[in-house]
Amino acid sequence: MDAGKLGFEPDSVIQELGWDEDTDEELRSAIESHTGSELVDGDVGEVVDGVILWWREDDGDLTDALVDATQDVAEGGSVWLLTPKVGRDGHVSGADIGEAAPIAGLSITTTSAVGPNWVATKLSTHKR
Numbered sequence: 001m002d003a004g005k006l007g008f009e010p011d012s013v014i015q016e017l018g019w020d021e022d023t024d025e026e027l028r029s030a031i032e033s034h035t036g037s038e039l040v041d042g043d044v045g046e047v048v049d050g051v052i053l054w055w056r057e058d059d060g061d062l063t064d065a066l067v068d069a070t071q072d073v074a075e076g077g078s079v080w081l082l083t084p085k086v087g088r089d090g091h092v093s094g095a096d097i098g099e100a101a102p103i104a105g106l107s108i109t110t111t112s113a114v115g116p117n118w119v120a121t122k123l124s125t126h127k128r
Contacts, residue, residue: 003027003034005112006080006120008050015040017069018054022090023082024115048072051079052120056090062097066104066123073125079106081121088117097121 008014014031016039031052032038040048051069055062069079083092094111101108106123114120 003030006031006050006052006114007078007122008035010034010036012049013037013040013046015042015048015051015069015072016054017042017051018056018059018065018082020054020056022056022084022117023054024118027082027115027118042068042072046072047074048077049074050077052082053079054082054118055092056084057092057096058090062092062100063103066100066106070105070125075125077125078109079123079125081123082114082118083121085113085117085119 008031012035014035028039051073053065053069055065066079073079081097084090098108101123106125109122109124111119111121
């Protein structure tokens with residue numbers, strides 16, 4: 001996986017939310033290698049350049065999670081919503097994402113496969 005494809009720049013600080021044992025460790029490592037920084041968790045409380053949010057169908061309310069994911073993102077930053085691919089346990093429908101994103105103040109810009117089990121949907125924050 002080319003972490004640069006996610007648009008993260010070297011020296012950027014990326015927050016990771018929703019980590020669990022099923023996350024793609026290769027993708028996580030690629031992001032850390034590309035940015036030169038370890039992923040930070042949700043307890044950091046600093047402004048970050050971007051967020052990756054691992055999300056599965058049974059994780060709760062997606063809109064609430066997206067609102068929470070934007071709390072520490074710098075203006076113009078992105079949230080990458082990582083969901084299991086179609087046919088995988090925990091798959092989240094595009095319709096659910098399409099419904100939750102605008103309510104959370106986000107715009108869907110692109111979706112692409114990132115590894116064998118996950119799809120990444122880029123959600124952009126609106127200018128404040």
